[in-house]
Amino acid sequence: MSLLANPLATPSQLYHRASSSSLPRELDEAVFVATQCLTQAAGRLLQLPQSVTAQANVLLARFWLTESPMAHEFSDVSAAAIYLVAKLGPLPRSPRDVSNVYAYLSSANSALFPTGGLLKDDPRSYYQTEADYYAFQQRMLGLEARILRSIGFDTHVSLPHSLAITYLQTLDFLLQPRTTVSLRTIQYLNTALLSPQMLYITHQPNALATAAIYNAARDLGAKMPEHEWWEIFDVDREELGFLVVAMRSLDGWMQKLKDEFPSFGSKMLTRSMVEEELAKRGLHVGNGDEAPVDAEDEVMRMMDSR
Amino acid sequence: MSSKPKSRWANTAEDAEFEARLKKEKEEKRRKKAQKLQEEEQKKQALLAASSTTPRTAEANDDDDDNNQDASTVPPPPSSSSRPSKRRKLTPEPSTTNNTITPSSSSSSALLRFDVGTWKPCRSVDHYDKLNDIEEGTYGFVARATEIASGRVVALKRLKLEPGDPNGLPVTGLREIQILKKCRHRNVVAMEEVVVGNDLSKPDNSIFLVLEFVEHDLKSILQDMPEPFLSSEVKRLLLQLTAGVSYLHQHYILHRDLKTSNLLLSNRGLLKIADFGMARLVGDPRPKLTQLVVTLWYRAPELLLGARDYDAAVDMWSVGCIMGELITREPLLQGSNEVDQISKVFELCGVPTDESWPSFRRLPNARSLRLPKHTPPQASGSVIRARFPNLTAAGASLLNSLLSLDPERRPSAAQMLDHEYFRQDPKPKPESLFPTFPSKAGQERRRRHEPDAPVRGQAVALGDVDFSGIFQGRDKEERGAGFSLRMV
Numbered sequence: 001m002s003l004l005a006n007p008l009a010t011p012s013q014l015y016h017r018a019s020s021s022s023l024p025r026e027l028d029e030a031v032f033v034a035t036q037c038l039t040q041a042a043g044r045l046l047q048l049p050q051s052v053t054a055q056a057n058v059l060l061a062r063f064w065l066t067e068s069p070m071a072h073e074f075s076d077v078s079a080a081a082i083y084l085v086a087k088l089g090p091l092p093r094s095p096r097d098v099s100n101v102y103a104y105l106s107s108a109n110s111a112l113f114p115t116g117g118l119l120k121d122d123p124r125s126y127y128q129t130e131a132d133y134y135a136f137q138q139r140m141l142g143l144e145a146r147i148l149r150s151i152g153f154d155t156h157v158s159l160p161h162s163l164a165i166t167y168l169q170t171l172d173f174l175l176q177p178r179t180t181v182s183l184r185t186i187q188y189l190n191t192a193l194l195s196p197q198m199l200y201i202t203h204q205p206n207a208l209a210t211a212a213i214y215n216a217a218r219d220l221g222a223k224m225p226e227h228e229w230w231e232i233f234d235v236d237r238e239e240l241g242f243l244v245v246a247m248r249s250l251d252g253w254m255q256k257l258k259d260e261f262p263s264f265g266s267k268m269l270t271r272s273m274v275e276e277e278l279a280k281r282g283l284h285v286g287n288g289d290e291a292p293v294d295a296e297d298e299v300m301r302m303m304d305s306r
Numbered sequence: 307m308s309s310k311p312k313s314r315w316a317n318t319a320e321d322a323e324f325e326a327r328l329k330k331e332k333e334e335k336r337r338k339k340a341q342k343l344q345e346e347e348q349k350k351q352a353l354l355a356a357s358s359t360t361p362r363t364a365e366a367n368d369d370d371d372d373n374n375q376d377a378s379t380v381p382p383p384p385s386s387s388s389r390p391s392k393r394r395k396l397t398p399e400p401s402t403t404n405n406t407i408t409p410s411s412s413s414s415s416a417l418l419r420f421d422v423g424t425w426k427p428c429r430s431v432d433h434y435d436k437l438n439d440i441e442e443g444t445y446g447f448v449a450r451a452t453e454i455a456s457g458r459v460v461a462l463k464r465l466k467l468e469p470g471d472p473n474g475l476p477v478t479g480l481r482e483i484q485i486l487k488k489c490r491h492r493n494v495v496a497m498e499e500v501v502v503g504n505d506l507s508k509p510d511n512s513i514f515l516v517l518e519f520v521e522h523d524l525k526s527i528l529q530d531m532p533e534p535f536l537s538s539e540v541k542r543l544l545l546q547l548t549a550g551v552s553y554l555h556q557h558y559i560l561h562r563d564l565k566t567s568n569l570l571l572s573n574r575g576l577l578k579i580a581d582f583g584m585a586r587l588v589g590d591p592r593p594k595l596t597q598l599v600v601t602l603w604y605r606a607p608e609l610l611l612g613a614r615d616y617d618a619a620v621d622m623w624s625v626g627c628i629m630g631e632l633i634t635r636e637p638l639l640q641g642s643n644e645v646d647q648i649s650k651v652f653e654l655c656g657v658p659t660d661e662s663w664p665s666f667r668r669l670p671n672a673r674s675l676r677l678p679k680h681t682p683p684q685a686s687g688s689v690i691r692a693r694f695p696n697l698t699a700a701g702a703s704l705l706n707s708l709l710s711l712d713p714e715r716r717p718s719a720a721q722m723l724d725h726e727y728f729r730q731d732p733k734p735k736p737e738s739l740f741p742t743f744p745s746k747a748g749q750e751r752r753r754r755h756e757p758d759a760p761v762r763g764q765a766v767a768l769g770d771v772d773f774s775g776i777f778q779g780r781d782k783e784e785r786g787a788g789f790s791l792r793m794v
Contacts (some may be wrong), residue, residue, distance in 0.1 A: 005422045007422050007423050007424050009424065010424045141474040148474070153487070
């Protein structure tokens with residue numbers, strides 16, 4: 001039993017996911033980021049600490065490693081992940097609360113997707129009827145069981161945040177003001193949760209913490225020890241280099257995403273939006289569960305049955 | 307080397323050998339020089355360089371065997387390769403890095419790596435074949451089954467699911483899985499995997515825990531054995547129980563339902579703690595906990611008095627109750643309800659006083675207790691010594707401390723392992739010498755009534771309880787060296 005380590009994705013799982021995905025890569029990544037952002041927002045509204053919400057992010061990433069994102073509505077998966085993690089932790093949230101939060105976030109009133117104009121609070125836009133709630137709850141609870149099955153009930157998540165603080169203490173906060181350098185480090189760690197490279201399921205917490213500290217130190221111009229200090233934290237140079245670049249590139253990547261996919265960030269990303277986008281590009285995608293229907297096969301079948 | 311087809315430009319074998327020898331000498335020289343230099347600089351780094359096992363570059367594969375063997379202990383200096391290496395260098399050379407990083411040498415140190423594995427979807431329960439039911443616990447059914455592929459016998463525990471539960475899967479079951487996944491100890495029952503039923507789309511699809519199969523539970527053994535355990539056997543069982551509890555507490559797990567029916571005993575005398583339906587992980591600071599834990603007869607007095615902020619000592623109280631039960635074969639404190647239970651506790655351990663349990667008056671239910679105003683000194687002490695006349699002084703002191711009313715005074719599991727009692731004669735009996743019992747798992751058997759583990763819900767308030775009379779007439783009781791002979 002290790003309180004400091006996480007189960008990691010195997011190369012074959014990552015390969016399988018990349019090769020069998022029904023979405024083009026940039027769409028797949030966009031879905032991932034949008035849903036992780038949504039989960040973070042929901043965590044804030046549910047007044048959950050980041051230690052809980054971040055675990056939900058990690059579980060979501062684990063789930064989507066084995067299941068196609070297009071199999072379920074993204075917001076439902078996000079809701080199920082956060083509900084599950086909260087339930088296991090010290091601060092459970094009721095399905096009703098979760099339902100309300102997601103209804104609000106997907107409404108036109110949602111503060112997550114500023115549309116430019118000042119928000120006029122209109123409760124009607126996120127009011128849920130009893131039937132809405134019931135349907136949402138059924139989907140969420142079904143997905144809860146589904147997530148657990150897909151990840152083999154392995155809900156243990158070690159987060160790097162507290163490790164990073166311990167490491168910073170060891171490094172004497174790099175002779176920087178404590179709050180500045182810690183804040184920057186934690187910011188890197190939180191941003192890395194959103195990364196479509198799924199850093200949290202491919203790297204151990206100690207490596208993530210070290211890379212975040214490295215980045216924070218670079219940003220603040222702090223002087224780092226002259227030796228290979230990351231080895232103290234059991235990170236080798238290559239892994240550190242990879243993570244440093246991955247964390248730093250996220251900003252530019254988000255910018256690019258917004259340029260390429262203009263609807264991103266204007267409202268909650270749904271499956272139908274992705275399907276529309278696919279249709280626009282002339283691609284067809286099935287529901288994730290079924291194989292895409294080949295038009296020619298269809299014609300052949302019609303001729304056979306005649 | 308000779309097996310490879312040679313190109314026209316290839317050197318002869320002699321050339322290669324000569325070259326290799328030269329290189330070896332060169333390397334040897336360079337190594338010595340480098341070592342000297344580094345020793346001057348930093349002793350530690352030199353040590354690393356000498357013992358390092360840097361992965362060799364591709365050139366090593368083409369070299370002669372003798373060179374290869376030698377070179378595996380010597381780190382190749384970065385510039386020593388005469389041919390360009392074929393493998394892409396993954397680690398940049400020191401000179402090419404930016405100025406903030408100045409690696410000391412090409413040596414690599416041993417980095418800690420966790421072997422943690424990965425996750426994969428649950429398998430279907432169809433991989434197992436049910437043999438017979440074992441029992442129905444508070445939180446699930448247990449059946450004996452075999453894995454079809456391997457023929458191994460396992461216990462399948464099915465989580466009890468409420469089909470229409472608005473909260474989804476029961477949190478107790480999920481916690482049990484979470485905790486069992488983390489536990490690896492010989493005295494804790496091992497979970498192999500979780501398997502699921504075939505109705506994947508339904509939220510109430512059944513979930514099974516695949517646990518190692520253990521032949522007996524301690525309760526049914528105690529009920530059916532004609533003679534109590536020998537004291538050497540009691541010691542071994544207690545030691546195993548304490549080792550398991552100590553492991554759990556070290557890993558921030560409270561079991562919260564220790565009792566003899568949750569302790570399994572294998573035919574080889576190995577005791578295993580089972581049923582983690584009540585267990586939970588506690589951090590530091592502790593989260594708010596429910597007081598509705600632990601089966602009534604094994605419930606610590608602070609829980610009976612409504613404490614919300616309790617710790618590992620509640621498990622130690624249960625261990626004390628189990629110790630008494632192992633000696634007498636009867637549950638130690640069989641209260642019929644909460645009030646009766648606490649009066650039985652006070653009868654055995656004495657009424658709490660400000661000396662014996664300073665903080666008890668602050669507990670929620672303590673206000674409703676009416677304790678005798680002037681406790682006679684003999685009534686405030688415990689009668690454990692008299693109840694267990696056969697126990698040695700060390701044994702009685704251990705039981706006494708486990709059953710301290712004040713949770714602060716109970717020993718921790720780790721402390722208990724060091725107790726004098728286990729070092730005294732008779733020594734704990736080796737597991738392999740334990741008697742065997744006919745396995746009851748699955749067969750019909752008489753079950754005596756025992757209260758169930760509490761279910762989540764409303765706690766019972768004690769109400770106004772008058773305890774002022776429970777020690778009346780105690781001074782008239784006969785007191786003496788209560789020893790008894792064991793006839794056999």
